[in-house]
Amino acid sequence: MTFQRSITALACALACALAGGAAAxxxxxxxxxxxxxxxxNLRQEMVDxxxxxxxxxxxxxxxRVKDAGEVAEKRLGLSxxxxxxxxxxxxxxxxHMPPGMRELGTNGHKAASAFAAAAAGGDATKALAAMPDMLSSCAACHLSYRTR
Ligand code: HEC
Structure with missing residues (x-):
């Protein structure tokens, strides 16, 4: 391969890598x-x-498992x-949310209340097991929707 051709190949590979990166x-x-x-208001709620x-x-x-449950119910739960x-x-x-987005929001409130119920007895293992569900709506909504 001549120098000229290998430089062209290199430039091409670089350009492709950059384009791929941009697409990703x-x-x-x-x-x-x-x-x-x-x-x-949404942003304020999110910060909270x-x-x-x-x-x-x-x-x-x-x-302080029970206290954690109470905070979850009051600030994130159905309450x-x-x-x-x-x-x-x-x-x-x-x-202003499309139905799928609103549903993720509702699911998040329900999951926080489920965490609160699991934490109400003070059992840390039970409460921890209910924690991922409380967070999955945060993650799912952020991965799917934006407002700006
Ligand atoms: C129903 C959808 C939805 C759910 C559920 C949701 N968020 Fe958000 N969140 C958003 C949107 C939309 C934005 C704005 C992002 C954008 O427009 O790029 C946002 C932004 C944020 C921000 C950035 C706020 C800022 O100052 O810019 C934080 C922090 C946040 N969310 C935390 C959370 C946490 C923690 C949860 C779960 C307890 C959660 N969100 C659940 C939709 C959601």
Whole structure:
């Protein structure tokens, strides 16, 4: 192979690798358009979700299983659902979600309540077993949808 041809081959391989990388990094999540107020409320809720999760994991870490369950129910569970009901339509994130996205949200609330029920008896092993389900809706929704 001449020098010229091997340089061409190398450049080609590089270009292909870069193109492949770009394709892999492409955002394939479904874009969900929301009014700014709904998007901002969703973001606020999400920040609170993460804070709640941190509190739950911290409580589990020091063996306060029942307390972890109570935080989960109050901040992530079915008890935390529907609090935007009385807001104007353009401020309610759920009202702008496609059905699949809304279902993931509802499943997340249900799973957090299931974790709370499992934690209510104070059994750490039982509570831990219910934890992955509480997180799978977070992961599933983030992998499938975006709002910006
Ligand atoms: C029904 C879908 C859905 C569920 C369920 C969900 N999220 Fe989100 N989350 C979103 C969307 C949409 C965004 C905005 C991302 C975007 O538009 O790129 C977001 C953003 C976030 C952010 C970033 C907030 C910021 O300041 O930008 C955090 C943190 C977060 N979510 C945490 C969580 C946690 C923790 C859970 C589970 C307890 C969770 N989310 C469950 C849809 C969801």
């Amino acid at each position: 990094a492409q955002d394939t999540r479904q874009f969900v358009e929301m009014p700014a107020a709904a998007r901002e 979700n993460l804070a709640a999760l941190h509190e739950i994991v911290s409580l589990m870490g020091v063996g 935390a659902m529907g609090k935007n009901r009385d807001m104007p339509l353009d401020a309610r994130p759920g009202a």
